[in-house]
Amino acid sequence: MAEIKIGETYVSRETYERLKHYETLVKKWSPKINLIAKSTLSDIWDRHIVDSIQICEEVVFPQTWLDIGSGGGFPGVVVAILAAERAPDCAITLIESDQRKCAFLRTAIRECGAKATVMSKRIEQVPPMAADMISARALADLTTLLGFAERHLKPEGTALFSKGIQWKKEVDNARSQWQFDLKSTSSWTEPEAVILEIRGVTRV
Template sequence: MVGIPIADLIVSRETYERLKHYEALVRKWSVKINLVSKSTLGNIWERHIVDSLQVCELAEHPTNWVDIGSGGGFPGVVAAIVAAERAPDCKVTLVESDHRKCVFLRTAIRECGVNAVVLSERIEEIPSLGAEVLSARALADLTSLLGFAERHLHSDGVALFSKGIQWKKEVDNARSHWQFDLESTKSWTEPEAVILKIKGVTRV
């Protein structure tokens, strides 16, 4: 079976069709719920789906992926779509406190036919989730995200955080409070953005 190219990846037709259906759902629901910023609504595929696929490429074959502050499902729903073929045993958990967005996320999971659960709770109030991969996108500054990582990331796990132009400043600020191992990968979709791959989070 010939795969379908997306950015630097090749995906199966089934995965591609799931991603396209998810894109259509985001467009449809964004009329009533602010799932993505209005400035990127016309370019969901590149700005959100392709960006999320890059995050998935940096994950290390997890069986327990936790996406916090999931919002419209980036990268959490995309991770579940990719895992449906690549890692069918992977459990994806989406944490989102906005009940309307949770309804959307559950609809997307059901219609895309993927394995994921939605927790409609605040991140800081739920018990540790022991994530092998912990992801977040446009949720909080890095110092705050590392606090969530300390709570929810397995000791051998990896955090994948998408960050924009100010990422170096955020890293410098975070090092005043946290020790961590860091790799940065340039974004496929935004020239000055990166994905931070973080391990070994401990308090200073």
């Protein structure tokens, strides 16, 4: 079966069709529950889906993956769709406090043939998850995200955070409170954006 190129990677036709169905669902639900900014509705594929796919390309799928503040499912649902084929044994959990968005996430996961658990709670109220991997996109500043990582990530785990043009300033600010090892990778879709791969998170 021929693979289809998305961004800088390739996926099977089945995965591609699942991702396209997810795109359709986001377009259908977003006007009602504000899944993504209205200004990006016409560019969901590049702005949100391809960007989320890149997060999965930076690492090997672990045993447990926790996506926090999942919102419209970027990157959580995309991770689950890719894992359905690449890592079916990976246990994926999405945390989202908004009940309506949780309803969307569960619908998207089911209709796209993926597997993931959705938790309808605030991140700080969830018992420590001891996840191998934690991800977040457009959720909070890096200092705050590292606090969530400290709570929910295994000591040897990895955090993956998508960040925009101000990422270097956020890193500098975070280092006043946190120690961590950092690798940055330029975004496929936004020249000044990056994916931060972080390990060894400890308080200063």
